[in-house]
Amino acid sequence: MTWTSIFIAGILTYFTRMSMVTIIRKEMISDNLRKILNYVPSVVFPSIIFPGVLLDDFGAFVTISDPKIFGAITALVIGFFTRNVILTIVSGLSSYWIVIFIF
Amino acid sequence: MQPKYQIFKIGIKDVAPHLLSVFPFGIIFGAIGIELGFSPLFTYATSLIIFGGASQIVFLQLLSGGASSLIAITSVGVINSRHFLYGAVLSEYLQKLSLIKKLLISYFIVDQGFAVSNQYFKKNPTEEFNYYHLIGSGIILWFIWQVSTIMGIYLGSIVPEELGLKFAIPLTFIAIIVNELRKFDHVLVMLISGLTATFFYNAPFKTYIIISPLIGLFAAMIINKLKK
Numbered sequence: 001m002t003w004t005s006i007f008i009a010g011i012l013t014y015f016t017r018m019s020m021v022t023i024i025r026k027e028m029i030s031d032n033l034r035k036i037l038n039y040v041p042s043v044v045f046p047s048i049i050f051p052g053v054l055l056d057d058f059g060a061f062v063t064i065s066d067p068k069i070f071g072a073i074t075a076l077v078i079g080f081f082t083r084n085v086i087l088t089i090v091s092g093l094s095s096y097w098i099v100i101f102i103f
Numbered sequence: 104m105q106p107k108y109q110i111f112k113i114g115i116k117d118v119a120p121h122l123l124s125v126f127p128f129g130i131i132f133g134a135i136g137i138e139l140g141f142s143p144l145f146t147y148a149t150s151l152i153i154f155g156g157a158s159q160i161v162f163l164q165l166l167s168g169g170a171s172s173l174i175a176i177t178s179v180g181v182i183n184s185r186h187f188l189y190g191a192v193l194s195e196y197l198q199k200l201s202l203i204k205k206l207l208i209s210y211f212i213v214d215q216g217f218a219v220s221n222q223y224f225k226k227n228p229t230e231e232f233n234y235y236h237l238i239g240s241g242i243i244l245w246f247i248w249q250v251s252t253i254m255g256i257y258l259g260s261i262v263p264e265e266l267g268l269k270f271a272i273p274l275t276f277i278a279i280i281v282n283e284l285r286k287f288d289h290v291l292v293m294l295i296s297g298l299t300a301t302f303f304y305n306a307p308f309k310t311y312i313i314i315s316p317l318i319g320l321f322a323a324m325i326i327n328k329l330k331k
Contacts, residue, residue, distance in 0.1 A: 002145070005172035009162060009179040010152030016183045018209035020190025021197050029195060036323055040188045041218055042289045043296040043319030045276040047312060048157075050297030051304045052273035059305050068270055075274050079281035085120035088278035089271060096270055 071096030107232045114220060114239025120278070121215040124271030125244060126251045128156055130262050131269060133255020135160060139167040143256045150252040154245065155213065157272075158182040161309065177308050184313045188320075189217040196224045197234055208234065211241025218279040288326050295322045 029037070053072040056062050062069065075092030082088070129150075136146030141163060149159040158179045165175040189212055197205055220237040227233050254261075262268055283289040296319030303311035 002166060002172065003148075005166070005176050006145070006148050006152050006162075008172075009149075009158075009176045010154075012176065012180040013153050013155055013158065013183045013186070014210060016180070016186035017190060017212045018206055020187055021194050021205050021209050021212075022202065024191060024194035024198070026195060026198055032327070034195075035327055036320055037188075037192050039289065039292050039320060039323040040192050040316070041221065042280060042283050042292050043316040043323070044185050044188060045214075045218070045280050046293040046297035047300035047315040047319070049273045049276045049280070050301045051311070052270070052276075054301050055304055067267075068273075071270060072273065072277065075277045076281065076284075079278055080284050083281060085275075085278040086123065088281060089120070089123050089274045092274040092277065093268075093271060096267065100265070100267065 067096045067099035070099050105230065105232070107235045110230070110232050110235040111239040113223065114216075114236035114241075115243045117219040117223065117236070118215055118240035118244060121219070121275050122243070122247050124268075124275040125156075125215065125247055127262050127268040128272055129248050129251025130255035130258070132156060132160055133252040133257075134259050134262070135255075136163050136252075137256055137259065139163050141167070146256055147249075147252055150249055153179060153183075154210070154248065155179070155183050156248070174308075181308045181310055182312050185214075185316060186212055188316060189214075189221075192221055193217065193224075193237070196228070197237075200234060204234075208237060208241070211238065211245055213241065213244055215275060215279070216240035216244050222282070288323070288330075291326065292319050292323045295319050 049072070051059075053068050054061060071092045074095035075088050078084075078091040079088035132150070133146060136149070136159075137143065146163070149162060153159050153162065161182060162175050162179050165178060166172070190209070193212065197208065200208070216237060220240050223236045224233055280293060283293070296315045299318050300311045300315035303314055306314065
């Protein structure tokens, strides 16, 4: 029963991956649509980032002094100026840990 | 024109920094699966068959919490529906490929791989073998995800929970979007989708994960209309 559900979930997930790649032809994408598709990273990733930072494990708002908020702001600032992925992740994590373990 | 293997390696190199957060997340996932009472084989099978971190956690949590398979499957489908958007963006660059290649590459489309390879495609749209970048980034992410899941399954919580390494996931996505922070319209669209996601977070079946990007895209459409 549950094994069947893994396979169905897997097939469903694979469908979300392959459908657009196999269906869409270049002629189907107008210049306007292409412009809008440019925003895909800018709409998908914040939809994961914001709740991940602003909400706790139970879906309630964290306080403004939460270490996640401090870590996220640090990562944003460092990332903005360095454009370096490792520095962004490391600075975010270390500032988050500083708040947790030192303060 | 660069040889295929060269581009494959660039794909691996470009996505490598993100492994910093994918690796601990995989260990955490493996450990959670065992903690929730699933067998090592069952826990690992989700990494091989579903291959989508957040959706795998939700899937196992729902099943262990007594939810019906239908609810667990639906939630996986909703969480992973963001791949429709990735596929739509990538289709343009993969369209010259044979159907069989498209079907194989599709299995490897995940968040970080999509993000870095899409950036490479935008810079090298005419490179004949540019899709090898996506194969490179996808395969290394896949490999690390499989290995880290297995480590988490057998070594358990070697990553102490107090470290809060789940937080590495929002951070890896922050590292992706910083490239667009210098464009005002993108920042606006990010705020709209991010805040929408936060407010719809408790909507059933995790639908916030697809509702908010769609609202964000709608906002982008309006912004583009106004710019003209």
